[in-house]
Amino acid sequence: MTSTISARAAIVRSSGGKMSLESIDVAPPRADEVRVRMVGVGICHTDIVCRDGFPVPMPIVLGHEGSGIVESVGSSVRSVNPGDAVVLSFNACGHCHNCEHEAPAYCHQFMPLNFGGARADGSSPLSQNGSVVHGNFFGQSSFASYAIVRESNVVKVDASLPLPLLGPLGCGIQTGAGAALNSLGIGPGLSLAIFGGGAVGLSALLAAKAVDAAQVIVVEPLAARRELALSLGADAVIDPRAPDRDALTQLREISGGGVHRALDTTGIPAVIATAADALLPNGMLGLVGVSPMEATLPVNIMSMIMRGIGIKAILEGDSQPQQFIPRLLALYQQGRFPFDKLISTFPFDQIDAAFHATESGAAIKPVLLF
Ligand SMILES: [Zn+2]
Numbered sequence: 001m002t003s004t005i006s007a008r009a010a011i012v013r014s015s016g017g018k019m020s021l022e023s024i025d026v027a028p029p030r031a032d033e034v035r036v037r038m039v040g041v042g043i044c045h046t047d048i049v050c051r052d053g054f055p056v057p058m059p060i061v062l063g064h065e066g067s068g069i070v071e072s073v074g075s076s077v078r079s080v081n082p083g084d085a086v087v088l089s090f091n092a093c094g095h096c097h098n099c100e101h102e103a104p105a106y107c108h109q110f111m112p113l114n115f116g117g118a119r120a121d122g123s124s125p126l127s128q129n130g131s132v133v134h135g136n137f138f139g140q141s142s143f144a145s146y147a148i149v150r151e152s153n154v155v156k157v158d159a160s161l162p163l164p165l166l167g168p169l170g171c172g173i174q175t176g177a178g179a180a181l182n183s184l185g186i187g188p189g190l191s192l193a194i195f196g197g198g199a200v201g202l203s204a205l206l207a208a209k210a211v212d213a214a215q216v217i218v219v220e221p222l223a224a225r226r227e228l229a230l231s232l233g234a235d236a237v238i239d240p241r242a243p244d245r246d247a248l249t250q251l252r253e254i255s256g257g258g259v260h261r262a263l264d265t266t267g268i269p270a271v272i273a274t275a276a277d278a279l280l281p282n283g284m285l286g287l288v289g290v291s292p293m294e295a296t297l298p299v300n301i302m303s304m305i306m307r308g309i310g311i312k313a314i315l316e317g318d319s320q321p322q323q324f325i326p327r328l329l330a331l332y333q334q335g336r337f338p339f340d341k342l343i344s345t346f347p348f349d350q351i352d353a354a355f356h357a358t359e360s361g362a363a364i365k366p367v368l369l370f
Pocket residue numbers: 092093094095096097098099104106107108109
């Protein structure tokens with residue numbers, strides 16, 4: 001019989017506030033849940049957005065790129081056992097139309113299940129001195145040394161892999177790689193322009209190179225990130241702030257007229273307009289960036305129609321985590337998807353410093369170690 005255990009957690013008590021490291025109580029897993037001892041957790045842009053004002057109930061434990069070891073399992077859990085290494089991914093109901101058609105990122109209950117701060121029945125597995133602390137953020141709340149997760153959103157992984165670094169496969173890296181492979185269908189013969197060289201954009205680059213895309217071009221204003229993109233296999237990089245020529249002119253020159261696919265990770269309307277203009281006829285534009293809430297698409301409709309351009313707004317890289325995370329790990333083991341080159345590690349105690357490092361651009365993908 002499992003019982004409530006104590007965990008160290010980073011709690012946000014007010015919008016825009018700092019993370020406060022405190023002791024919390026984590027309930028035993030219910031029938032369809034597992035309790036995981038966290039070994040690593042990545043910091044994703046969505047954690048920053050939710051700390052700073054995107055509506056989530058407070059106090060809350062954020063964190064949604066966890067990896068760890070199963071500590072205990074509920075009575076109906078069959079796919080994992082205590083001691084198994086797991087990566088945690090986003091939550092989905094499992095029975096709506098999209099969940100039943102391998103599109104769990106568009107689960108009809110995606111918002112309440114991932115941002116509601118509670119289980120589907122409104123309860124939270126986290127508490128402190130008997131008071132509720134909101135949990136279940138992305139079905140995990142993994143800025144804590146233990147997390148309660150549903151069986152359906154843990155992905156069992158090989159124990160020989162570097163488990164502390166695998167958490168970002170559950171969100172940021174899955175989003176970029178999935179945008180390239182699942183949403184935009186990148187493969188041999190197709191070119192791709194990526195706007196923004198952060199964790200998501202560079203994950204898309206790694207995935208596109210892993211499947212032998214024809215040409216991958218990264219558009220990024222920071223010189224250090226352009227250099228990193230080149231070292232990761234980008235065929236060309238573009239400085240959109242170059243004084244002599246704009247990004248579109250440079251893109252057309254380098255690509256010989258345009259690209260088959262474009263991916264915006266910036267959410268900036270003017271950048272999205274350039275991405276759309278850079279496409280060849282029958283091209284496809286993917287959107288994964290977080291835009292201002294009032295922003296609308298800045299594209300000329302007839303220009304899109306006359307070229308047959310498609311636009312795909314993308315959540316979680318259109319991934320089915322149980323299939324896609326093992327696929328990415330297989331590519332990693334073959335040396336074709338070195339996502340660990342995007343990661344810098346921090347002790348869990350340094351969570352505020354790690355947030356600062358990602359906001360300043362000093363770190364591409366911080367991972368906190370327990
Ligand atoms: Zn669903």
